[in-house]
Amino acid sequence: SKIKRKLEIKYVYGFGDDFIRISNLMFSDQSSIAYTEVYKTKYKNFKNLLVNEDVTVDSFHDYNKYALDFLLEKEIISVDVDGYLRINKLTTVVYEYLYYREVINFWHFPNFIREEILRLKVQNIVEFDNSLFTKEELSYLNYNLNSKEFSNGLNLRNKYAHGSNYIGEEKQETDYEIILKILILVLLKINDDLKLTKLYF
Secondary structure, three states: OOOEEEOOOEEEEEHHHHHHHHHHHOOOOOHHOOOOOOOOOOOOOHHHHHHHOOOOOHHOOOHHHHHHHHHHHHHOEEEEOOOEEOOOOHHHHHHHEEEEEEEEHHOOOHHHHHHHHHHHHHOOOOOOOOOOOOOOHHHHHHHHHHHOOOOOOOHHHHHHHHHHHOOOHHHHHHHHHHHHHHHHHHHHHHHHHHHHHHHHO
């Protein structure tokens, strides 16, 4: 977790109450604004509804208009000249990616997306991290290598320390395969870091 990368920004994560609320309103299948009297539950979320249909604010129940006002205020959606609700496509790309994948590798996206991410950072919607590994990758490593985060982890780092315990051959082979996967992950992350550094700096 203390290993940093050469680039100042590596990963982007959603941050704060507004990010959570906007993401849930736009992409959750439990969002109340994904439902209208006309289209019922035809679409799994509000974003898909707006992408596929022409709806107005009046298409929704009064108790949902507070949520629509919030999304309008945050410029996630807008009203076009004909009165239909439209999504801000650029902003929605960032929110949707973070909602489903939880993390963005900043330099793997085109410049116009990076500019939008920087704009959201100013609004405290996202936060940056320059660790070599993502949070999920760190959890994966911690689970396999130590007991820092998980009490039921494999703790491979200490398991073979000093050769103090006999472990069956089959179990050793399984552990060896896990360590090989970890080694490949580490090499891929280092390679990615070096390539991006060479490309952008």
